[in-house]
Amino acid sequence: xxxxxxxxxxxxxxxxxxxxxxxxxxxxxxxxxxxxxxxxxxxxxxxxxxxxxxxxxxxxxxxxxxxxxxxxxxxxxxxxxxxxxxxxxxxxxxxxxxxxxxxxxxxxxxxxxxxxxxxxxxxxxxxxxxxxxxxxxxxxxxxxxxxxxxxxxxxxxxxxxxxxxxxxxxxxxxxxxxxxxxxxxxxxxxxxxxxxxxxxxxxxxxxxxxxxxxxxxxxxxxxxxxxxx
Amino acid sequence: xxxxxxxxxxxxxxxxxxxxxxxxxxxxxxxxxxxxxxxxxxxxxxxxxxxxxxxxxxxxxxxxxxxxxxxxxxxxxxxxxxxxxxxxxxxxxxxxxxxxxxxxxxxx
Numbered sequence: 001x002x003x004x005x006x007x008x009x010x011x012x013x014x015x016x017x018x019x020x021x022x023x024x025x026x027x028x029x030x031x032x033x034x035x036x037x038x039x040x041x042x043x044x045x046x047x048x049x050x051x052x053x054x055x056x057x058x059x060x061x062x063x064x065x066x067x068x069x070x071x072x073x074x075x076x077x078x079x080x081x082x083x084x085x086x087x088x089x090x091x092x093x094x095x096x097x098x099x100x101x102x103x104x105x106x107x108x109x110x111x112x113x114x115x116x117x118x119x120x121x122x123x124x125x126x127x128x129x130x131x132x133x134x135x136x137x138x139x140x141x142x143x144x145x146x147x148x149x150x151x152x153x154x155x156x157x158x159x160x161x162x163x164x165x166x167x168x169x170x171x172x173x174x175x176x177x178x179x180x181x182x183x184x185x186x187x188x189x190x191x192x193x194x195x196x197x198x199x200x201x202x203x204x205x206x207x208x209x210x211x212x213x214x215x216x217x218x219x220x221x222x223x224x225x226x227x228x229x
Numbered sequence: 230x231x232x233x234x235x236x237x238x239x240x241x242x243x244x245x246x247x248x249x250x251x252x253x254x255x256x257x258x259x260x261x262x263x264x265x266x267x268x269x270x271x272x273x274x275x276x277x278x279x280x281x282x283x284x285x286x287x288x289x290x291x292x293x294x295x296x297x298x299x300x301x302x303x304x305x306x307x308x309x310x311x312x313x314x315x316x317x318x319x320x321x322x323x324x325x326x327x328x329x330x331x332x333x334x335x336x337x
Contacts, residue, residue: 102243106243109244109293140294141293141294157314157316158243158315160316161295162293162296163294
């Protein structure tokens with residue numbers, strides 16, 4: 001399984017690093033069954049994250065034809081009140097500092113990213129993953145209509161408003177779309193993908209190496225619907 | 230208060246201000262509407278007028294996908310009110326009706 005983790009301006013570093021390390025360790029533990037690289041819609045470049053400008057280097061162009069897994073992180077920035085944004089909607093030239101998370105996520109809509117993600121979502125051979133606000137990047141681009149997904153708890157109402165069935169769970173498995181909740185859920189998401197795509201023994205070996213155990217049920221749209229409490 | 234016509238709206242969303250064009254018309258006495266943008270026309274849902282209070286639902290696709298519920302008050306050729314994206318808190322909407330060509334002038 002070859003994974004590409006997407007970098008965009010203002011990304012949340014932990015959303016990227018947590019799954020990167022888990023998948024990389026899964027590759028090491030499985031004799032190379034998993035490979036992972038950082039990619040951007042614009043090709044190889046240094047990309048500044050949203051946490052104090054901490055940057056990571058994309059070594060490849062995002063290319064769903066080359067990837068079995070495309071993983072989208074969220075953004076890091078100010079947590080804005082939902083009705084706070086009253087400036088103009090994003091345009092590519094606008095790069096002021098101190099942007100709120102919804103604005104940073106919205107800026108991706110003016111880049112080449114949505115078109116590439118559309119290709120990835122449309123291809124049943126490609127698993128699309130998202131951590132935290134990464135789900136909103138996909139949802140705001142209109143790519144998750146009617147799907148089940150989760151995002152950071154502060155973004156669930158926004159996710160719901162994009163036509164997605166928003167689920168308050170740590171990891172939601174909707175087949176070729178697998179999403180995680182807030183920031184640290186990227187560990188759980190990647191461990192779940194390792195277990196599902198490579199095997200439980202490899203996932204367990206990485207858990208042990210990282211001194212971290214997954215928590216919570218991986219939500220799937222299966223089985224009886226719980227009655228209201 | 231007749232609300233038919235073409236309205237230019239400015240809508241606050243979580244990612245900033247979004248411009249929208251909404252057309253309202255009467256068909257067989259029923260108020261109907263459509264939103265125009267980026268070469269597509271999206272029908273409005275549940276268009277209701279009570280006095281000068283106008284409400285409708287709209288599925289926005291550009292620049293971002295968002296289900297919005299509008300609740301505005303019409304005063305002459307302007308409207309003000311709110312739109313709600315799902316369960317998010319309501320945010321501000323303002324709008325202005327486009328002037329019709331003067332009566333008697335040929336329409337092209």
